[in-house]
Amino acid sequence: MYESGPSAEQLAVLGLTAADMAGDDVEVWPCNWPAFLLFNRMSTQWRVGAGGAIGLDYNCIRDVAGFLGIKKKKLAEIFPDLQVLEGEALRVMAEERENSP
Numbered sequence: 001m002y003e004s005g006p007s008a009e010q011l012a013v014l015g016l017t018a019a020d021m022a023g024d025d026v027e028v029w030p031c032n033w034p035a036f037l038l039f040n041r042m043s044t045q046w047r048v049g050a051g052g053a054i055g056l057d058y059n060c061i062r063d064v065a066g067f068l069g070i071k072k073k074k075l076a077e078i079f080p081d082l083q084v085l086e087g088e089a090l091r092v093m094a095e096e097r098e099n100s101p
Helices: 008-011 030-041 059-067 073-100
Strands: 046-049 052-056
Touching: 008 046, 008 059, 030 073, 052 059, 052 073
Parallel strands: none
Antiparallel strands: 046 052
């Protein structure tokens, strides 16, 4: 999670260069990791309407959190962070819809 990227030698073994790995790395702070992990695992649980995603299916959050070993008390603590991630994802998806042909 907090490691530097692969060396040039490691990439060469796979036939890659540093340019092939160019992209925006995103750091997730340890305090946000549980919310990020839950959000990531909820990736197939979007409610969708005619215009695209409208939000996460909150009915399955407890089940998914349980599969990840997140206790009810911890879930209550990270739920607001999950909503921030959900809101940002919805904003990005709406922006992509607006910019698509």
